[in-house]
Amino acid sequence: MSWPMFRKAARDLSWTVFWYALGLVIYIVMLASFYPTLERQREEFERVLQQYPEFLFRIFGIDPQRVLFTSFAGFMHAETFGFIWPATALIFVVLSGAAVVAQEVERGTAEFWLSVPLSRVRLLASKQLALLTGILVIVLTSAVALAASAAAFGGELTGRGLGQLVLALTSFLVAFGGMATLASALTSERSKAAGLVGGVILLMYLAWILSGLAEEARWLRYFSLLTAYDPQAAMLGELAWYKPAIHLLVGLGTGIAALSAFARRDIVT
Amino acid sequence: MTANAPIVVERLTRSYGTQRGVVDLTFTVQPGEIFGFLGPNGAGKTTTIRVLMGFLRPSSGSAHVFGLDCWSQSTEVKAHVGYVPGDVRLWDNMTGKQFLDFMGAFRPSISPERRRMLLERFQVELDKRIKHLSRGNRQKLALVQALLHDPPLLILDEPTSGLDPLMQHEFLTFLREERDRGKTIFLSSHQLPEVERVADRVGIIREGQLVAVLTVDELKQRRTRPMDVVFAGPVDPSEFADLPGVRVLAVENGSTRFRLGVQDDLPRLLRRLSDLPIVDLTYAPPDLESVFLTYYQAEQRERQEAAS
Numbered sequence: 299m300s301w302p303m304f305r306k307a308a309r310d311l312s313w314t315v316f317w318y319a320l321g322l323v324i325y326i327v328m329l330a331s332f333y334p335t336l337e338r339q340r341e342e343f344e345r346v347l348q349q350y351p352e353f354l355f356r357i358f359g360i361d362p363q364r365v366l367f368t369s370f371a372g373f374m375h376a377e378t379f380g381f382i383w384p385a386t387a388l389i390f391v392v393l394s395g396a397a398v399v400a401q402e403v404e405r406g407t408a409e410f411w412l413s414v415p416l417s418r419v420r421l422l423a424s425k426q427l428a429l430l431t432g433i434l435v436i437v438l439t440s441a442v443a444l445a446a447s448a449a450a451f452g453g454e455l456t457g458r459g460l461g462q463l464v465l466a467l468t469s470f471l472v473a474f475g476g477m478a479t480l481a482s483a484l485t486s487e488r489s490k491a492a493g494l495v496g497g498v499i500l501l502m503y504l505a506w507i508l509s510g511l512a513e514e515a516r517w518l519r520y521f522s523l524l525t526a527y528d529p530q531a532a533m534l535g536e537l538a539w540y541k542p543a544i545h546l547l548v549g550l551g552t553g554i555a556a557l558s559a560f561a562r563r564d565i566v567t
Numbered sequence: 568m569t570a571n572a573p574i575v576v577e578r579l580t581r582s583y584g585t586q587r588g589v590v591d592l593t594f595t596v597q598p599g600e601i602f603g604f605l606g607p608n609g610a611g612k613t614t615t616i617r618v619l620m621g622f623l624r625p626s627s628g629s630a631h632v633f634g635l636d637c638w639s640q641s642t643e644v645k646a647h648v649g650y651v652p653g654d655v656r657l658w659d660n661m662t663g664k665q666f667l668d669f670m671g672a673f674r675p676s677i678s679p680e681r682r683r684m685l686l687e688r689f690q691v692e693l694d695k696r697i698k699h700l701s702r703g704n705r706q707k708l709a710l711v712q713a714l715l716h717d718p719p720l721l722i723l724d725e726p727t728s729g730l731d732p733l734m735q736h737e738f739l740t741f742l743r744e745e746r747d748r749g750k751t752i753f754l755s756s757h758q759l760p761e762v763e764r765v766a767d768r769v770g771i772i773r774e775g776q777l778v779a780v781l782t783v784d785e786l787k788q789r790r791t792r793p794m795d796v797v798f799a800g801p802v803d804p805s806e807f808a809d810l811p812g813v814r815v816l817a818v819e820n821g822s823t824r825f826r827l828g829v830q831d832d833l834p835r836l837l838r839r840l841s842d843l844p845i846v847d848l849t850y851a852p853p854d855l856e857s858v859f860l861t862y863y864q865a866e867q868r869e870r871q872e873a874a875s
């Protein structure tokens with residue numbers, strides 16, 4: 299790790315992190331503010347929702363077999379953490395992760411970046427650490443917003459549930475952050491790296507939806523990291539330990555692979 | 568001596584797939600010299616420098632800086648090197664001061680006096696964001712960051728591009744001073760006059776191959792300077808036939824306009840011209856092509872001799 303490199307990378311990310319974190323906080327608070335209204339009309343609302351086809355729930359990350367609006371966790375999962383929150387946070391992670399190497403090469407700044415007497419591994423690890431810090435800021439501000447909303451709008455959320463949610467969200471973003479830095483370490487254009495990871499996410503998303511819709515396609519869930527993403531269980535304090543472990547392992551593995559690939563590749567600006 | 572020389576390149580080849588990069592380069596840069604690396608655009612100068620900086624892995628052969636392998640020990644190599652890339656692209660959102668602070672943070676010892684001296688000498692703008700700086704000012708920032716830590720070896724890829732003529736002169740003067748302080752300088756350029764002004768020795772590269780390594784005096788003997796002469800009336804080209812260092816390259820406009828290639832013996836040529844009805848004269852700086860022409864002609868002669 300290099301402190302000057304970490305400081306620069308963190309500063310480069312600071313405004314992006316600020317706007318994403320702020321946007322997600324506002325969204326969480328806004329959605330949570332509807333909870334008291336929906337709670338009063340819960341039965342009526344669930345009756346209406348049951349008329350919709352299962353497919354519609356699946357594409358927004360909702361398992362209709364599980365409770366929907368019977369709890370604050372179910373409500374916030376359906377409205378925020380099932381689809382909008384991960385989609386938004388993934389855009390941040392993929393674009394920022396894709397920039398770590400490929401953007402330096404693309405913009406020609408890699409020649410200065412790599413002319414300092416520090417190994418490529420340490421330079422990139424510092425950038426990865428800055429990305430991890432950005433992820434933590436986004437996750438923690440969202441968690442604080444959720445806790446404050448639960449207190450303000452009468453939602454049930456335990457400290458254990460909040461802790462597990464932080465773990466679930468962080469590990470989920472770490473997995474895709476690792477992939478994005480790997481793609482960036484292998485390519486020389488940020489758009490190519492981001493496109494590559496975006497394509498993988500899309501395929502995983504499709505596999506995840508299909509696996510929930512048809513019994514014969516259930517095996518597809520093993521090909522999607524979204525299967526291990528379970529914020530609802532986390533908010534209820536019932537997160538299976540192996541789910542964040544899978545995400546963290548993928549993140550760590552791809553992050554290390556990124557360091558290795560970057561140390562070996564040619565830099566042609 | 569050679570084993571730990573500032574730069575030792577041995578049979579270095581680097582290709583980009585089917586594209587040529589550099590082929591079988593061998594040369595050594597000695598301590599305390601300015602080594603000019605001269606060649607036209609696309610000749611392979613930047614590829615060689617990128618191998619020296621550890622950005623590219625050699626396809627075959629090797630490159631060493633102070634005895635350190637440029638690929639496997641590139642981190643250690645960079646501790647001894649100040650580097651200016653050929654195409655200076657900086658982080659646009661930084662100010663000049665932030666950029667120098669950032670680059671300096673990786674170096675253990677930067678003397679404040681040296682920093683102050685460099686900033687004053689090159690008149691660097693520190694407070695503006697880099698995106699608002701002119702090309703010349705960006706180039707000056709790049710030069711200062713390479714010199715800040717007072718490295719024993721400077722690797723400079725076309726360092727004067729973008730600088731105004733006064734600053735170019737100032738920078739080349741500074742390089743000579745650094746050389747006199749015992750620093751070694753590897754200077755890539757496609758401008759023959761610039762290299763002639765500062766270098767002790769010159770490596771000439773063309774189409775990825777090292778054509779020659781010469782002292783500057785040897786180089787001067789091999790290149791010609793074009794001279795355009797206009798006369799008031801027709802002049803017989805044979806007027807120049809007995810001047811050994813002078814060749815008639817072209818005769819135009821009814822033998823009143825001549826292009827001469829001047830390699831040597833300028834005083835005799837000027838005396839001869841003063842006897843002729845001269846009305847105008849342009850003496851251009853030496854160009855790189857004339858050096859290559861010398862080598863082609865020598866190669867052609869060798870081939871003809873071998874054939875006969």
